[in-house]
Amino acid sequence: MTLRTIVIIEDDPAHARIIERMLSRLGLQNPLLRCATGNEALQLLESLVNNSSTAMAKQYALLIDINLPGLNGFQVMEKLDANTALTGIPRIIISTSDEPYDVRQSEKFAHLAYLIKPLDYARIVELIKGLDA
Numbered sequence: 001m002t003l004r005t006i007v008i009i010e011d012d013p014a015h016a017r018i019i020e021r022m023l024s025r026l027g028l029q030n031p032l033l034r035c036a037t038g039n040e041a042l043q044l045l046e047s048l049v050n051n052s053s054t055a056m057a058k059q060y061a062l063l064i065d066i067n068l069p070g071l072n073g074f075q076v077m078e079k080l081d082a083n084t085a086l087t088g089i090p091r092i093i094i095s096t097s098d099e100p101y102d103v104r105q106s107e108k109f110a111h112l113a114y115l116i117k118p119l120d121y122a123r124i125v126e127l128i129k130g131l132d133a
Helices: 013-025 038-050 073-082 100-106 121-132
Strands: 005-009 032-035 060-065 091-095 113-116
Touching: 005 013, 005 038, 013 032, 013 121, 032 038, 038 060, 038 073, 060 073, 060 121, 073 091, 113 121
Parallel strands: 005 032, 005 060, 060 091, 091 113
Antiparallel strands: none
């Protein structure tokens, strides 16, 4: 079985390294990619669509920080929903915010979970392994 590539969309390099280390320590063996901005993530995903012969939804999963420079996480998800080749990619929202407004905003988009930092890494691993099963 081929494991999904996890795209970590996180602007803080320290947070990204922590996420990568914790996922590895918890036994997640999926390949990881990192994007520091929403624009960078969209460019990467669009280039992967152009170079792929199989469904993106089966190859990738996204960990999306909401507070990104440039396009924020919600804007990234709007763009994903507008591109039919990218709509089905599973998404886990990660945020420092537990504000009701942000939680309500997230409900406009398909996602597996809205997780508050500090993250429940075991939950992320469980969700991703469920996708790969």
